[in-house]
Amino acid sequence: MSDLSLTAAAPVQEDAANEGRLVRGLLIGTAVVFLALFLVLPLFTVFAQAFARGVGAYLEAFSEPDAWTAIRLTLTVAAIAVPFNLVFGVAAAWAIAKFEFTGKSLLITLIDLPFSVSPVVSGLIYVLLFGSQGLFGGWLQANGIQILFALPGIVLATVFVTFPFVARELIPLMQEQGNAEEEAALTLGATGLHTFRTVTLPNIRWGLLYSVLLCNARAMGEFGAVSVVSGHIRGLTNTIPLHVEILYNEYNFVAAFAVASLLAGLALVTLALKSLLEWRYGAELGSRARH
Amino acid sequence: MVDPPRPKRRFRQPSVIPGFGLTFGYTLTCLGLVVLLPLAALVAKASGLGLSGIWYVATDPRVASALKISFGVSLLAALTASVFGFLVAWVLTRYRFPGRKLVDAVVDLPFALPTAVAGIALASLYAPNGLVGAQLTKLGIQAAYTPVGIFIAMVFIGLPFAVRTVQPLIAEIDKEVEEASATLGATRWTTLTRVVLPPLIPAVLTGFALAFARGVGEYGSIIFIAGNLPYVSEIAPLLIVIKLSEFDYGGASAIATIMLGISFLTLLAINLIQAWSRRRFGYV
Numbered sequence: 001m002s003d004l005s006l007t008a009a010a011p012v013q014e015d016a017a018n019e020g021r022l023v024r025g026l027l028i029g030t031a032v033v034f035l036a037l038f039l040v041l042p043l044f045t046v047f048a049q050a051f052a053r054g055v056g057a058y059l060e061a062f063s064e065p066d067a068w069t070a071i072r073l074t075l076t077v078a079a080i081a082v083p084f085n086l087v088f089g090v091a092a093a094w095a096i097a098k099f100e101f102t103g104k105s106l107l108i109t110l111i112d113l114p115f116s117v118s119p120v121v122s123g124l125i126y127v128l129l130f131g132s133q134g135l136f137g138g139w140l141q142a143n144g145i146q147i148l149f150a151l152p153g154i155v156l157a158t159v160f161v162t163f164p165f166v167a168r169e170l171i172p173l174m175q176e177q178g179n180a181e182e183e184a185a186l187t188l189g190a191t192g193l194h195t196f197r198t199v200t201l202p203n204i205r206w207g208l209l210y211s212v213l214l215c216n217a218r219a220m221g222e223f224g225a226v227s228v229v230s231g232h233i234r235g236l237t238n239t240i241p242l243h244v245e246i247l248y249n250e251y252n253f254v255a256a257f258a259v260a261s262l263l264a265g266l267a268l269v270t271l272a273l274k275s276l277l278e279w280r281y282g283a284e285l286g287s288r289a290r291h
Numbered sequence: 292m293v294d295p296p297r298p299k300r301r302f303r304q305p306s307v308i309p310g311f312g313l314t315f316g317y318t319l320t321c322l323g324l325v326v327l328l329p330l331a332a333l334v335a336k337a338s339g340l341g342l343s344g345i346w347y348v349a350t351d352p353r354v355a356s357a358l359k360i361s362f363g364v365s366l367l368a369a370l371t372a373s374v375f376g377f378l379v380a381w382v383l384t385r386y387r388f389p390g391r392k393l394v395d396a397v398v399d400l401p402f403a404l405p406t407a408v409a410g411i412a413l414a415s416l417y418a419p420n421g422l423v424g425a426q427l428t429k430l431g432i433q434a435a436y437t438p439v440g441i442f443i444a445m446v447f448i449g450l451p452f453a454v455r456t457v458q459p460l461i462a463e464i465d466k467e468v469e470e471a472s473a474t475l476g477a478t479r480w481t482t483l484t485r486v487v488l489p490p491l492i493p494a495v496l497t498g499f500a501l502a503f504a505r506g507v508g509e510y511g512s513i514i515f516i517a518g519n520l521p522y523v524s525e526i527a528p529l530l531i532v533i534k535l536s537e538f539d540y541g542g543a544s545a546i547a548t549i550m551l552g553i554s555f556l557t558l559l560a561i562n563l564i565q566a567w568s569r570r571r572f573g574y575v
Contacts, residue, residue: 017470019479020507024386032394033381034375038447039400042412045422049415088321095314100304107318113326116554119406120528121547124535125329130334133540135332159325182308192309214402221405223511228532241407241511248411248515253506267403274403275396
């Protein structure tokens, strides 16, 4: 309609720049039903299956010593991989955000690289390095050092897949904040370390927490890469996700979903804290995290 | 008069802030040891095979069919995720309804839920005796242990990419442009397709490419629901695992190289889309 006479009442004009009530309701309905069916239902299934035979059967899954070995291994791996990537991420963000140098965007691309590599390939590259026929395989064997099918291999693969998390959150955040506050502190005589501790760190703390949260969730839940390097030695090199796989393939569904419910719970806590940080401290997070 | 000394081209701009050498060196060392050295091992292995060696592996019927399934199904899944992702992003940014923030948080579930957990949950849901699978069986569709199952898992993991790349751009659209279009007599449909949608296309394409790349490489959430029948529902990443368990490092590296090659092309495509978008619309 090309009615330009401006006689139309205001509500009509507003409707012309919006979808009608019916269409709106239909779109909201479709989106919510789609998300419920595709995303929420699988999550619900985990808990439904875990408690399918009651609380007793659920708890029984944790009476197995292998389950506890898996839990301990996963905690150990995360306790090494997450701090490593935290220190790396802060160092990388300091170098990249606080200074101007040639080749900066190439460096950022390289740091992001692990995100575009398939988890299975992330495991494979460590097999090619440390496997028995690998580049360093012979030397490692001669010196009696075990990397593959042991804790070091699992840690390395986990560090690889979670490598970009902290850096890519902190870089845009610190770039946005600029250097003025640090320069002021330095001019007033503070040392570099003192400046970092009292000026930079308080500015990036929520972004840091946010990225550590996501990094930890991925580190504890990683499956593909770890599956390739772990060797699946039961009660020795099985992480929680690998233990879930073994139980599932043995048709021990209740136990598989019971152990999986630990990881699903971790995912829920991560999501809740992440959303909380976004609502509460959205302005103090990196631009990628804000939406 | 003496000419002032020409500024030397330097690697780094001078700054009063300390710690460049330490943090830059540490960053390069970690990057080199954790990321570049292992990836170089793959490149070395692949160049040892040569193009003919990689081609030989790629044309093996089982490998070829796995690659076809991985790339073909991922393409369809990324397309589906993009369409529904756009719808979800639109609804979340444009409309206000009770529970909107909760729905927004739910979108990130596939990022947070470990892939193996998603995998067994999807498998038990879509199995012929599962909650959804039983209904689909009545309709004559078998989801689990077929490419349909792979498709479902890939939509699951690709959806957040499709939503999160488009969402911030929808939020930035100037409402006045739409009002102008409406005032000039355009119907709502014309405004949406001719005014609102075109500037969003680069973001939609980026989300599509990210979902596609993730789907091709995905392993954990697929293998349980796929059933892994050779020539029917076997994906390329699984074949890498199988080749490794047979100590066929060469075969595994060849498949990995093909997959890496495709994901680099996808990454390149994303960068080109964003460069084009910057020229055309002034933003990414």
